[in-house]
Amino acid sequence: MPGGTNSTEMTATPATRVLGISAVAATAPMILLGLAISPADVVQGEAVRMLYLHVPSIWVAYGSFVLTSFSSLLFLARSKRRPDGGRHYDRLAGSAAEIGVLFTAITLITGMLWGKVTWGTYWQWDARLTTTVLLFVTYLGYLALRRLPADPMVRGRRAAVMALISFINVPIVHYSVDWWRTLHQKASLSVGRRPEITGEMYWTLLYSVLTVTIIAAWLTVHRYRVIRLEELRDEENLEMLISSRRNEKTADGTGHGDTT
Amino acid sequence: MLAEVLLLARKDLQIEWRAKVALGQVAPLTLLIVVIFAFALDANAPLLELGAGGLYWVAILYGGTLLTQRSFELETEDGNIDGFRMSPMKVHSLFLGKALALFVQIGLLEIVLGPVILLFYDVQVANWALLVTAGVAGTMAFSVCGVLWGVMAAGLRVRATLLPLLLVPVLAPVLLAGSRAFETALGVRADAGWSWTSLMFVIAAVHTVVGLGTFGFLLEES
Amino acid sequence: MSEVATVATGWGLTFVAVATYSLWVVRRGRTIGRELGIGDVGSTDFQRDADPRTDP
Numbered sequence: 001m002p003g004g005t006n007s008t009e010m011t012a013t014p015a016t017r018v019l020g021i022s023a024v025a026a027t028a029p030m031i032l033l034g035l036a037i038s039p040a041d042v043v044q045g046e047a048v049r050m051l052y053l054h055v056p057s058i059w060v061a062y063g064s065f066v067l068t069s070f071s072s073l074l075f076l077a078r079s080k081r082r083p084d085g086g087r088h089y090d091r092l093a094g095s096a097a098e099i100g101v102l103f104t105a106i107t108l109i110t111g112m113l114w115g116k117v118t119w120g121t122y123w124q125w126d127a128r129l130t131t132t133v134l135l136f137v138t139y140l141g142y143l144a145l146r147r148l149p150a151d152p153m154v155r156g157r158r159a160a161v162m163a164l165i166s167f168i169n170v171p172i173v174h175y176s177v178d179w180w181r182t183l184h185q186k187a188s189l190s191v192g193r194r195p196e197i198t199g200e201m202y203w204t205l206l207y208s209v210l211t212v213t214i215i216a217a218w219l220t221v222h223r224y225r226v227i228r229l230e231e232l233r234d235e236e237n238l239e240m241l242i243s244s245r246r247n248e249k250t251a252d253g254t255g256h257g258d259t260t
Numbered sequence: 261m262l263a264e265v266l267l268l269a270r271k272d273l274q275i276e277w278r279a280k281v282a283l284g285q286v287a288p289l290t291l292l293i294v295v296i297f298a299f300a301l302d303a304n305a306p307l308l309e310l311g312a313g314g315l316y317w318v319a320i321l322y323g324g325t326l327l328t329q330r331s332f333e334l335e336t337e338d339g340n341i342d343g344f345r346m347s348p349m350k351v352h353s354l355f356l357g358k359a360l361a362l363f364v365q366i367g368l369l370e371i372v373l374g375p376v377i378l379l380f381y382d383v384q385v386a387n388w389a390l391l392v393t394a395g396v397a398g399t400m401a402f403s404v405c406g407v408l409w410g411v412m413a414a415g416l417r418v419r420a421t422l423l424p425l426l427l428v429p430v431l432a433p434v435l436l437a438g439s440r441a442f443e444t445a446l447g448v449r450a451d452a453g454w455s456w457t458s459l460m461f462v463i464a465a466v467h468t469v470v471g472l473g474t475f476g477f478l479l480e481e482s
Numbered sequence: 483m484s485e486v487a488t489v490a491t492g493w494g495l496t497f498v499a500v501a502t503y504s505l506w507v508v509r510r511g512r513t514i515g516r517e518l519g520i521g522d523v524g525s526t527d528f529q530r531d532a533d534p535r536t537d538p
Binding site: 134141145149157160162164169 | 408412413416417422425426428429430436440455459462466470474478480481
């Protein structure tokens, strides 16, 4: 196959294979840097190593959700003018949202473990944490909406509107939760202060962000292609269903099969 | 436009008045929730008094979600949306009409549930003006969001479970603001009731604007 | 849990999650691709859509 698609690597092309290999290759130094080479923090001790996963994850998650909103906007704006309905925007929105949800979950898990060591508790009702958990649930809902059986264009449009409104809601949620906590529990906020990160820690963090971004990019591309495959399969199934119905009807000869 | 909005809202309310689901089923259910909260909190009187504002909004959240569900169940079951699409009425009228009808129904639910909370949880109203304004603001935000997400889930196969999942995260700030504002109005918290109320007006306004802009996309078939 | 154990748990969970998801995506792609016989028949159509950056 000229494009590199063959029966063993369905969703790969040479470009994405390079991306995938660099993702794997970049992970090894990230583990070394994060877990061994970079020093323990003076205040946080070993727990600081959690931030090399936590910070890149939330960065990637936010990036994915921005991508989802942006492609949803393009889908709504362009789909009428395109013969194919601009469904690639819809696919991109869906795949990015799924990767965003995955990395939001990782952010929450690593953050809670970090909090247990540093704060002595898994959870604080702090603005950032509460917003993140609401964001997580919102996009779980978005993915649930996308999974429902419905006309692809109708579902795509609804999902796109939902992505846009959810995105607009992020500042509202953050602002109100922030306000809630600052008005009534000033103390809890000082616990969540960001420690200064410099030197080796800074470079480790930067490198981790880069690595996780590559991993997420690779995942998004592959997920996009799998969504495309799912659509092709659904279309094919539908065609088979229609033709089998038609055969039934002809075999029947009396028109009883005419329920479609 | 205004005439259309009122016409659509009246249609919804007439159907509701005949079926009496809001008063006959949803209101008793929210009443039950109020009782169940007392079980959950071991009928701890000081705790119930402190939490009255928040528990009230949780009960309304639940009841309101059911009303939203029903409001769109009717539309899709009878193919009303198709009928609307063929009529010369504007999409914006449908959005505002449904929101108005939902506002009246949820407001009615709140009026029924209010005295119950006051009696059962033994709370006194310290600031009536704030209580009523916050109630109106919260109901506005609720009904506008409800219409948006209600039509989003309408006609889909598992909408009964989907709608709450979609609606509750969006309404979380409303619940937060409503609870805090009511706590001030009920005299258990000293501050910021009016600020929280204005936040709810802002949420309602933002969603009205976004809803008017996107409602057309949600109604389109194929 | 000690600090080191917590860090190990966090990193472990993260890598398991990402690896599981990646495997699931690749496997799913292969399974559906095989079902559709892509690689023999529908490949041109698929090829066109393979890259999200190119507008079909």
